Amino acid sequence: SDIELEARIVAAKATLGDRAVILGHFYQRDEVVAHADFVGDSFQLANAAQTVPNAEAIVFCGVHFMAETADILARSDQAVILPNLAAGCSMADMADIDSVTECWEALEDLYGTEPDETDRVPVIPVTYMNSSAALKAFCGEHGGIVCTSSNAATVLEWAFERGQRVLFFPDQHLGRNTAKAMGVPLEQMPMWNPRKELGGSDAQQLHDARVILWHGFCSVHKRFNVDQIDKARVEFPGVRVIVHPECPMAVVDAADEAGSTDYIRKAIAAATEPTVFAIGTEVNMVNRLAAEYPQHTIFCLDPVVCPCSTMYRIHPGYLAWVLEGLVRGEVINRIEVPADVAEPARVALERMLAVRP
Ligand code: 13P
Ligand code: SF4
Numbered sequence: 001s002d003i004e005l006e007a008r009i010v011a012a013k014a015t016l017g018d019r020a021v022i023l024g025h026f027y028q029r030d031e032v033v034a035h036a037d038f039v040g041d042s043f044q045l046a047n048a049a050q051t052v053p054n055a056e057a058i059v060f061c062g063v064h065f066m067a068e069t070a071d072i073l074a075r076s077d078q079a080v081i082l083p084n085l086a087a088g089c090s091m092a093d094m095a096d097i098d099s100v101t102e103c104w105e106a107l108e109d110l111y112g113t114e115p116d117e118t119d120r121v122p123v124i125p126v127t128y129m130n131s132s133a134a135l136k137a138f139c140g141e142h143g144g145i146v147c148t149s150s151n152a153a154t155v156l157e158w159a160f161e162r163g164q165r166v167l168f169f170p171d172q173h174l175g176r177n178t179a180k181a182m183g184v185p186l187e188q189m190p191m192w193n194p195r196k197e198l199g200g201s202d203a204q205q206l207h208d209a210r211v212i213l214w215h216g217f218c219s220v221h222k223r224f225n226v227d228q229i230d231k232a233r234v235e236f237p238g239v240r241v242i243v244h245p246e247c248p249m250a251v252v253d254a255a256d257e258a259g260s261t262d263y264i265r266k267a268i269a270a271a272t273e274p275t276v277f278a279i280g281t282e283v284n285m286v287n288r289l290a291a292e293y294p295q296h297t298i299f300c301l302d303p304v305v306c307p308c309s310t311m312y313r314i315h316p317g318y319l320a321w322v323l324e325g326l327v328r329g330e331v332i333n334r335i336e337v338p339a340d341v342a343e344p345a346r347v348a349l350e351r352m353l354a355v356r357p
Pocket of ligand 2: 063088089090091092130218219220221246282308309310311
């Protein structure tokens, strides 16, 4: 039962003490968040993985790419554990190393590899944190960098200082929304299309490009739409609409603000007057905020279809299982990025960590 699971987790944690640390993403279910030593957005969790020196194990309650990142950044003698190995991210799966390499080679054919007179290379690759370690390694090896939704604009500025243009993967929406807010015109943000020959108007569009977008998207955030925002504004005049930048451009444009999960949390925490908030992000997080801040009215723009099903796969039963494994001295579901991938991936991640938002 839930009560038994809760008791097993509490008991295992008490036995382990600071030998194990539990990190949890904001999208985790309440029954998991209740046991986390640190809860945050993906940038904060990447930082946290570097700042738990006493932990022999980091139990990562989030999705696969986050656990990989923790493993890359943590000390090699610290085991990173993903309680359920089936907790992936469908967006991260939308870009793989072979297709990105194919795109990169086509762009090299088109733009060459020589820097211009201001020493900017033709293209800088930027990967969203929501990507495999192999893609982070690709960025590390090709002068590129990682970004999260909380630092995407600062990272793009970093990239534009070093490159004439950016190849941004996997999330088209974060790339488009961020570059648009920085003043890049939409016609200078073509989407890479591997099925088209590099000729005719496509080649011209790519030639003029400032940001080349990959076709990935988040299946949770793409469900938000402008009708939901319009409806919220009719029902609650004065409502503050805040959405995650993984939402489509029209939704971000129609909202009052867009920002990472931590941005959303802080915006609500900072509101001094009772306020109505309509939020466009994962529903578990929104419901938790609604319970935490009863002085405000807080609701998800789409309460029916917006849980992240893979985040939800971290059931307390898995958490109890891996913690009890650690008590017995057994490491279950370890995520280990091979050194030849981890080293270049760390280069790209450290570039990001050095560029403060
Ligand atoms: P944050 O970086 O805002 O936590 O977002 C992570 C994520 O997966 C959003 O879908
Ligand atoms: Fe991936 Fe979307 Fe889930 Fe975030 S909400 S982990 S981007 S599927």
